[in-house]
Amino acid sequence: MTTTLPAYDEVVARYEPVIGLETHVELGTNTKMFCGCPTDFGGEPNTRVCPVCLGLPGSLPVANKAAIEATIRIGLALNCSIADWCRFARKNYFYPDMPKDFQISQYDEPLCFEGYLDVEVNGELVCIGIERVHLEEDTGKTLHVGGATGRIHGATESLVDYNRAGIPLVEIVTKPVPGTGALAPEVARAYVTELRDVIRSLGVSDVRMEEGSLRCDVNTSLNLPGEDWGTRTETKNVNSLRSVERAVRSEIIRQASVLDAGGRITQETRHFHEDTGDTTPGRSKETATDYRYFPEPDLVPLAPDAAWVAELKAALPELPRLHRRRLQEQWGLSDADMQSVLNAGAVELIEATVAAGATPAAARKWWLGELSRRANETGVELADVGATPAQVAELQGLVDAGKLNDKLARAVLEGVVAGEGSPTQIMTNRGLEVVSDTGALTAAVDEAIAANPDIADKIRSGKVAAAGALVGAVMKTTRGQADAKTVRELILERLGAQS
Amino acid sequence: MTQTDLTRMTATQIAGLVATGETSAVEVTRAHLDRIAAVDDRVRAFLHVDSEGALAAAAEVDARRAAGEELGPLAGVPVAVKDVLTTKGVPTTVGSKILEGWRPPYDSTIVQRLRAAGTVMLGKTNMDEFAMGSSTEYSAYGPTHNPWDLSRIPGGSGGGSSAALAAYEAPLAIGSDTGGSIRQPGAVTGTVGAKPTYGGTSRYGLVAFSSSLDTPGPCARTVLDAALLHEVIGGHDPRDSTSIPQPVPDVVAAARLGATGDLTGVKLGIVSEFVGEGAEPGVMAAFRESVDALTKLGAEVVEVSCPHFRYALPAYYLIAPSEASSNLARFDGVRFGLRVGDDGNRSLEEVMSLTREAGFGAEVKRRIMIGTYALSSGYYDAYYGQAQKVRTLITRDFTAAFEQVDALISPTTPFVAFPIGARTADPYQMYLADLFTIPTNLYGGPGISVPCGLSDGLPVGFQIMAPTMADDRMYRVAAALESVVGTFTPPAL
Amino acid sequence: MAAISREEVAHLARLSRLAVTEEELDTFAGQLDVILQAVAQVGEVAAADIPPTSHSVPLTNVLRDDVVVPGLTPQEALSGAPDAEAQRFRVPRILDEDVAS
Ligand SMILES: [Mg+2]
Numbered sequence A: 001m002t003t004t005l006p007a008y009d010e011v012v013a014r015y016e017p018v019i020g021l022e023t024h025v026e027l028g029t030n031t032k033m034f035c036g037c038p039t040d041f042g043g044e045p046n047t048r049v050c051p052v053c054l055g056l057p058g059s060l061p062v063a064n065k066a067a068i069e070a071t072i073r074i075g076l077a078l079n080c081s082i083a084d085w086c087r088f089a090r091k092n093y094f095y096p097d098m099p100k101d102f103q104i105s106q107y108d109e110p111l112c113f114e115g116y117l118d119v120e121v122n123g124e125l126v127c128i129g130i131e132r133v134h135l136e137e138d139t140g141k142t143l144h145v146g147g148a149t150g151r152i153h154g155a156t157e158s159l160v161d162y163n164r165a166g167i168p169l170v171e172i173v174t175k176p177v178p179g180t181g182a183l184a185p186e187v188a189r190a191y192v193t194e195l196r197d198v199i200r201s202l203g204v205s206d207v208r209m210e211e212g213s214l215r216c217d218v219n220t221s222l223n224l225p226g227e228d229w230g231t232r233t234e235t236k237n238v239n240s241l242r243s244v245e246r247a248v249r250s251e252i253i254r255q256a257s258v259l260d261a262g263g264r265i266t267q268e269t270r271h272f273h274e275d276t277g278d279t280t281p282g283r284s285k286e287t288a289t290d291y292r293y294f295p296e297p298d299l300v301p302l303a304p305d306a307a308w309v310a311e312l313k314a315a316l317p318e319l320p321r322l323h324r325r326r327l328q329e330q331w332g333l334s335d336a337d338m339q340s341v342l343n344a345g346a347v348e349l350i351e352a353t354v355a356a357g358a359t360p361a362a363a364r365k366w367w368l369g370e371l372s373r374r375a376n377e378t379g380v381e382l383a384d385v386g387a388t389p390a391q392v393a394e395l396q397g398l399v400d401a402g403k404l405n406d407k408l409a410r411a412v413l414e415g416v417v418a419g420e421g422s423p424t425q426i427m428t429n430r431g432l433e434v435v436s437d438t439g440a441l442t443a444a445v446d447e448a449i450a451a452n453p454d455i456a457d458k459i460r461s462g463k464v465a466a467a468g469a470l471v472g473a474v475m476k477t478t479r480g481q482a483d484a485k486t487v488r489e490l491i492l493e494r495l496g497a498q499s
Numbered sequence B: 001m002t003q004t005d006l007t008r009m010t011a012t013q014i015a016g017l018v019a020t021g022e023t024s025a026v027e028v029t030r031a032h033l034d035r036i037a038a039v040d041d042r043v044r045a046f047l048h049v050d051s052e053g054a055l056a057a058a059a060e061v062d063a064r065r066a067a068g069e070e071l072g073p074l075a076g077v078p079v080a081v082k083d084v085l086t087t088k089g090v091p092t093t094v095g096s097k098i099l100e101g102w103r104p105p106y107d108s109t110i111v112q113r114l115r116a117a118g119t120v121m122l123g124k125t126n127m128d129e130f131a132m133g134s135s136t137e138y139s140a141y142g143p144t145h146n147p148w149d150l151s152r153i154p155g156g157s158g159g160g161s162s163a164a165l166a167a168y169e170a171p172l173a174i175g176s177d178t179g180g181s182i183r184q185p186g187a188v189t190g191t192v193g194a195k196p197t198y199g200g201t202s203r204y205g206l207v208a209f210s211s212s213l214d215t216p217g218p219c220a221r222t223v224l225d226a227a228l229l230h231e232v233i234g235g236h237d238p239r240d241s242t243s244i245p246q247p248v249p250d251v252v253a254a255a256r257l258g259a260t261g262d263l264t265g266v267k268l269g270i271v272s273e274f275v276g277e278g279a280e281p282g283v284m285a286a287f288r289e290s291v292d293a294l295t296k297l298g299a300e301v302v303e304v305s306c307p308h309f310r311y312a313l314p315a316y317y318l319i320a321p322s323e324a325s326s327n328l329a330r331f332d333g334v335r336f337g338l339r340v341g342d343d344g345n346r347s348l349e350e351v352m353s354l355t356r357e358a359g360f361g362a363e364v365k366r367r368i369m370i371g372t373y374a375l376s377s378g379y380y381d382a383y384y385g386q387a388q389k390v391r392t393l394i395t396r397d398f399t400a401a402f403e404q405v406d407a408l409i410s411p412t413t414p415f416v417a418f419p420i421g422a423r424t425a426d427p428y429q430m431y432l433a434d435l436f437t438i439p440t441n442l443y444g445g446p447g448i449s450v451p452c453g454l455s456d457g458l459p460v461g462f463q464i465m466a467p468t469m470a471d472d473r474m475y476r477v478a479a480a481l482e483s484v485v486g487t488f489t490p491p492a493l
Numbered sequence C: 001m002a003a004i005s006r007e008e009v010a011h012l013a014r015l016s017r018l019a020v021t022e023e024e025l026d027t028f029a030g031q032l033d034v035i036l037q038a039v040a041q042v043g044e045v046a047a048a049d050i051p052p053t054s055h056s057v058p059l060t061n062v063l064r065d066d067v068v069v070p071g072l073t074p075q076e077a078l079s080g081a082p083d084a085e086a087q088r089f090r091v092p093r094i095l096d097e098d099v100a101s
């Protein structure tokens, strides 16, 4: 459409956004939710299937204990109440990637409910209410053949692989979040980031948005101050933290333009497009099928007893937000410094480097300096830049031992990133060690003095500043492997001048 | 001994002869395969006869015996399996066109246990499509005929299994009972049919009709044979979440105890709601005589009221179709079975709808639509939700009744075998056949039908209902009744 | 009055993915009406305070350990497929958008 969209700041000055997030997380269990098939990624199509996850006639589901425990732990980490009795339910709709043409999920009896998650948005704590955390099964993968770019539209046929069908999927639904104003997009992003960190800290999923083990749907609505909440849209296919922020922002602007034009928002599913950054309509809820939920008769109720829940609660790790606070104090960082560490995604890396023996200051210097620069250049995550915390700690150890100066250390790091081995190996192989033996140095100095008699005379006559030229010469012959300060002292000493 | 002798024997007798070597499993199997070849074109009890598989299994039993191996109590005995159970590599159709030619890649738990026990599977028996019916007239492969009168129905949905027993095509058979599909066919064919406690036999590999009601169970010509088969197939199965992790009640000992004809100290309750209206006079007469016989054996018989049983039929025809509408969704022409209309232009949605339209029979479509209706938002509370509350009240009726008596008794079905075609015009008339059997399914307890007499030359069944996991009680009473009234032999085919 | 209209039956057929014929609609409408009138009797029972029964077995927490067990080979998995291609189940073009899990 050709109508020019209003500016974001101008929109949020007039409208109040309400957001809500629905997140699906694939659990990292060994086996699927209701059968013993493996969950490992990749693998030829339909090689991780059995009568149960293929929905063959006669097959029956049996729930995976590890998945139930993982879900309860997520619920506890999100301050939820754990149901003392609940049932699975069938969500009925026909779709070829769903082997039984119904999904085993939970309806009005979620395993976890009524919780919250505190997230930080520029220093401010925002409390996001958690409505429910429930367990369900994932679908298979459908490959659309013919037509353009594997899209469903224009495809002439589709091919289904059920390897992913039945993988345990945890659904986490927030309560509507009003009152965030212009910050709504940042709050949405901060929530998903925090949720990801919490789940990762529990070790129940690798929560990688790129690989789809964490998927996010964003609900957005606008209302005028003092009025009731507006009609919400549900934006799907939001596959990165950045997209979460962009999706909310673009949907706020779009809805404002519709409302400004006197139109009304239709409750619908919209799809986010990474490339353009905007959303397009999908299925509208009015025409959505009636899922005809009813209690799953093939599975008996879950009734986690207090002792079991208490046991799981006792084993919970420290929440990432509190963990970060503790580190910030230990490292003696200002909020701003800590923020830059967070933005660089370097918390765990610095933590591990310190654990490997480096000082917090040194660890931070390497990860936020040289390595962040390289990560940006090569466009990879800092964690995947090619250097491990252990290697960085080892490198710093060599510097502290005086075996490497700053310039050489960076050269060695190059080698580490290039995969040439450990810092020590690279230092020896490339012969980058600081020349510390004064015998060799003295020879180099005498050589330089002999080569530059006039400069030497100046120094002898007290023009100490002229020593710089000789230092340069010496560094040149020693290929920078000498310590400049030592060289200077040596020159003055040989020429009987006082520094 | 002649082949006829072998086919007339009980499973207990056959197993005994095989164990002593007086006959071989292969001889026994051949005798039954020959009998099938001779009469099944008229009875039509079987959808598939697995001669090679059966003879191979029999030969293996004989080899194990020759090797001096300890054989189970039913080793070498042929068994017919209702086509509702998956059999690896052997066609499994559930009496439906939509699964025509499907050979499952896996065995149901029950079939696995039958093999492990050394029984010999003869083949798969006919049934109403997806076990939805009471006459096998709703089988996509044509009706089975009642050996007592080939113009009449053998009951359903498991009419094939019961007819195979009555026609001496097999000494043992497996059925499945969702609303009476083991007991009612047993009643109208003069054979024994037992529905175990729900969860007492595994549903893994039983193609689901109504998951919370389906119960596989044994069919035989004598109560002891049924008990022996029950013992072989029963017990906990970790692949079925609703399977009860307890040992099978000692049904065999109970059947032997009952056979002594002593019921002193046993208190039986006649369900008053079932003797008032509904049942044919001939059925009631045979039932009354049997009650007198049980009294003579020392049983105390009283009348017990179960006020909510009259709502069992409507509740059942909401719960079962609701679950079925969901269970049968997977028959979509994607992973297995029939696909219709895939001409390269039609969309998946069209092909799915054409496939299900062509693959399902009228009764199945009716029940899918009734269930879809009952689960729809707006109707859920008034239909499915209310039916589940009625289910609770019916369970309470049973619990209260079993505080007064050890077991409940009634006719198995209101009427004897009716002529083929008599009730197909009005679906609801067909539903009435299960009037007396349905409450047990909603409650989850065990029930058995044992022949108790004839009405106009047609068999009448006597039903005994027991508390959950007290299956042994019904076997004791059934065996006692059998010891008085004996077994019933149909006219020669 | 009728419990269900011909239009409602047509809607149920669509929901159930049944391409029923016009003739079938006529017969089914009448038959479903009879059945629904009969099963509606459950409404006569006063059960406001009665808990519903979804399972007749008194079991809870039936769980399996998270241990891999061998499944089917791709050949077995695809053995019953009406159509397969590249070791996948082939289906005609799909109209509906995927529905969220
Ligand atoms: Mg979901």
Ligand SMILES: [Zn+2]
Pocket (backbone or CB within 6 Å): A032, A035, A036, A037, A048, A049, A050, A051, A052, A053, A054, A166, C071
């Ligand atoms: Zn599987």
